[in-house]
Amino acid sequence: xxxxxDRDRAASASMPIAPATHTGRAVMLAxxxxxxxxxxLGEQVTEAEAAGADRIHVDVMDGHFVPNISMGTxxxxxxxxxxxxxxxxxxxxxxxxxxIDQFAQEGIDSFIVHWEGNNDLMRTVRHIKSLGKRxxxxxxxxxPAAILEEILQDLDQxxxxxxxxxxxxxxxxxxxxxxxxxARQLIERLRPDCQxxxxxxxxxxxxPRAVDAGANVLVAxxxxxxxxxxxxxxxxxLRMAAHT
Ligand code: DX5
Ligand code: ZN
Numbered sequence: 738x739x740x741x742x743d744r745d746r747a748a749s750a751s752m753p754i755a756p757a758t759h760t761g762r763a764v765m766l767a768x769x770x771x772x773x774x775x776x777x778l779g780e781q782v783t784e785a786e787a788a789g790a791d792r793i794h795v796d797v798m799d800g801h802f803v804p805n806i807s808m809g810t811x812x813x814x815x816x817x818x819x820x821x822x823x824x825x826x827x828x829x830x831x832x833x834x835x836x837i838d839q840f841a842q843e844g845i846d847s848f849i850v851h852w853e854g855n856n857d858l859m860r861t862v863r864h865i866k867s868l869g870k871r872x873x874x875x876x877x878x879x880x881p882a883a884i885l886e887e888i889l890q891d892l893d894q895x896x897x898x899x900x901x902x903x904x905x906x907x908x909x910x911x912x913x914x915x916x917x918x919x920a921r922q923l924i925e926r927l928r929p930d931c932q933x934x935x936x937x938x939x940x941x942x943x944x945p946r947a948v949d950a951g952a953n954v955l956v957a958x959x960x961x962x963x964x965x966x967x968x969x970x971x972x973x974x975l976r977m978a979a980h981t
Contacts, residue, residue, distance in 0.1 A: 758948055760953075764980065765792070766789070767955065768785045768968070769936070772906070772961070773958075781968055782816060785961065786821070787969070788968055788972040792824070793820060794827060795845070796808070796829065799830040801831045803903030805904055816844070817843060824846050824847075825847045825848075827896070828848060828851070833861060834860075837861070837864060837865060847871035847893065848871070848872055849894065849896050850862070850873070850874060851875045851877070852875070852876050853880060862874070862891050872891065873895065876896070878913055882919035882923060890927060892931050893930075894932040894933075898936055899938055899947065905959050909939065913935075914946060914950045918950045920933055921950065924951075933951055934955070935947040939960060941978035944975055955975065
């Protein structure tokens with residue numbers, strides 16, 4: 738459990754603070770701009786940075802790998818000019834190999850590519866690393882954690898999808914919790930420095946469950962960018978929930 742004093746400090750801080758949870762791991766927040774107001778994107782990202790976001794999560798969708806279209810390299814180039822935070826591209830596209838160099842040039846610091854549909858994941862991951870970028874692999878809800886075993890040594894990050902990819906504002910799938918635990922066990926055994934992200938339906942109610950299962954990076958869209966509260970308030974709420 739985090740101590741009350743830590744929680745108070747986290748609530749009042751404007752700079753990043755990441756006290757350890759009862760799991761002993763600090764938890765990072767990665768706001769997903771898919772839920773942002775695109776007419777005010779720079780402003781909202783600046784607000785997230787001031788409120789202590791650890792990185793910005795950029796969901797790239799091609800209408801083919803997932804049934805939705807989102808954003809591409811011009812958004813990354815614009816974001817690069819307004820924030821110093823690391824930019825993370827979650828590539829939900831059929832052929833990520835064709836676009837990685839371009840995204841890297843525009844300012845992406847880390848890539849998350851899906852296991853599903855990739856014919857040679859090792860090649861994709863090693864290409865990302867050859868560009869000096871961080872590499873992560875995402876797995877969909879129906880994909881077992883076991884597939885990570887042969888690739889984990891090369892990864893900086895694993896992302897467990899806690900909804901089916903393609904859309905924001907979906908409900909967290911509790912069936913993914915045992916898999917988050919299995920992914921955490923594999924990471925502890927094979928690559929303890931590897932981060933474990935969860936993505937989809939993460940809010941103040943589901944964040945503690947995901948953290949308890951072993952996640953240490955929370956990707957959140959609608960729980961951070963919404964009409965009900967400011968980005969700063971939303972992030973404080975999420976952070977406090979994650980640390981209880
Ligand atoms: C979904 C995306 C998520 C999405 C999460 O395919 O990968 O990053 O933005 O949105 P929320 O937090 O609203 O579920
Ligand atoms: Zn995502």
